């Protein structure tokens with residue numbers, strides 16, 4: 001089934017989650033103004049899947065053979081990886097962050113882990129996941145990814161925490177299922193999801209076995225509480241983007257929540273749980289690349305419009321040209337890593353395709369750091385007006401509006417209203433609370449930079465590079481370099497080849 005955005009919004013009305021926003025218990029998530037931009041942004045993933053021109057990127061074949069949303073699919077080819085990357089970029093051009101690709105990333109990471117569990121133990125793990133994915137595809141669900149635990153004291157392992165509930169874990173195993181408890185700290189789109197996928201966020205050792213749990217929980221299951229921030233800046237006339245499209249992030253508390261066995265995918269299998277966490281990260285970092293490229297597209301377009309409104313012609317001013325090229329280079333540079341990660345995608349033993357890990361991690365690392373350059377470049381080309389403009393209320397003040405309209409124009413043929421709109425758009429995306437949100441999600445979302453660096457080094461064929469240099473030192477012998485250095489062997493100490 002492919003729901004429309006309106007049907008998705010309507011479907012939220014059939015649920016009764018316990019959601020708090022700004023200290024208030026929310027009566028109806030679908031009708032809560034503070035969550036509206038988030039529902040709109042997720043809604044784009046639904047409506048876009050019904051637009052024929054976007055079908056290649058947004059729609060694929062589900063497990064049953066019926067069409068499904070790309071963000072609920074298992075990758076079957078490298079082309080699927082490219083299509084997913086494009087779909088993320090497309091939806092994020094319009095919604096900033098549209099959340100649902102996280103589900104795709106979790107499904108694929110879980111696919112790889114549960115397949116191994118079933119191979120090793122003969123358990124139903126993989127079949128349960130398949131049944132759940134089929135259920136999600138058939139009902140076109142929005143599923144929040146509850147991975148990042150509260151974590152407590154970062155220097156201690158989950159089982160060493162003074163407060164064990166700072167990590168979600170299994171408290172009880174019963175004949176019909178498990179009981180989980182604890183807190184997940186940062187869940188994008190938390191309030192307006194249908195369900196949550198609970199996943200472990202770090203490597204678990206044997207002593208942390210109870211924390212190595214992956215399962216699915218309906219948002220309105222007994223014992224689930226969602227404590228959310230508003231999505232973006234709803235109701236703020238200056239928020240030209242995030243009053244309409246943004247994401248909330250939420251704390252999700254699991255207070256002794258019962259999960260039936262058919263919704264439990266990992267329970268104590270620490271090795272496969274670790275594989276799930278790292279492989280999810282590769283899928284997700286690949287998605288982050290598409291998401292931030294969509295954001296880059298917005299800054300490039302708005303930056304060019306702001307220069308024009310200021311009366312400056314890009315073609316004629318070399319330093320502005322340089323800055324725009326820099327913005328384009330950054331955006332397309334990390335996106336190219338996403339394309340490379342797709343093109344060199346790896347087929348997993350479980351039968352799905354995963355983005356190549358080094359390019360996926362490098363792309364995410366680039367954007368994590370360069371988001372600050374992107375903001376700076378947008379600020380440089382725009383000028384200080386983006387934070388200096390009088391508030392939108394002044395646009396309707398008869399005492400000041402005519403003066404502002406006449407005197408705060410840049411290029412004479414560009415109306416003040418247009419210049420103000422573009423300036424506020426850039427402020428919203430780069431210099432407001434929303435702008436800060438985009439910095440922090442780029443930096444930490446999908447893992448902090450150190451996590452990417454570790455993965456790059458772990459996957460990089462360093463030995464091959466050493467072998468290459470060794471073989472060159474050995475005067476080009478291609479099969480050399482795998483054993484101890486041959487530099488000192490007779491005949492190899494110089495390019496003439498001494499014999500003694």
Ligand SMILES: Cc1cc2nc3c(=O)[nH]c(=O)nc-3n(C[C@H](O)[C@H](O)[C@H](O)COP(=O)(O)OP(=O)(O)OC[C@H]3O[C@@H](n4cnc5c(N)ncnc54)[C@H](O)[C@@H]3O)c2cc1C
Pocket residue numbers: 102145146147148149151154155186187188189249437440441444445446447448449450451
């Ligand atoms: C806007 C936003 C949306 C997000 N959405 C989701 C979501 O939908 N679902 C989800 O599960 N997660 C989500 N995340 C969470 C994201 O994955 C985490 O922020 C990220 O993994 C970092 O974890 P943390 O925030 O707990 O920071 P920390 O783990 O506290 O890290 C802070 C710093 O300390 C360092 N550090 C931490 N522990 C150690 C240690 N033991 N030794 C040395 N250094 C250490 C880190 O490298 C980092 O530099 C989101 C994050 C953001 C910002």
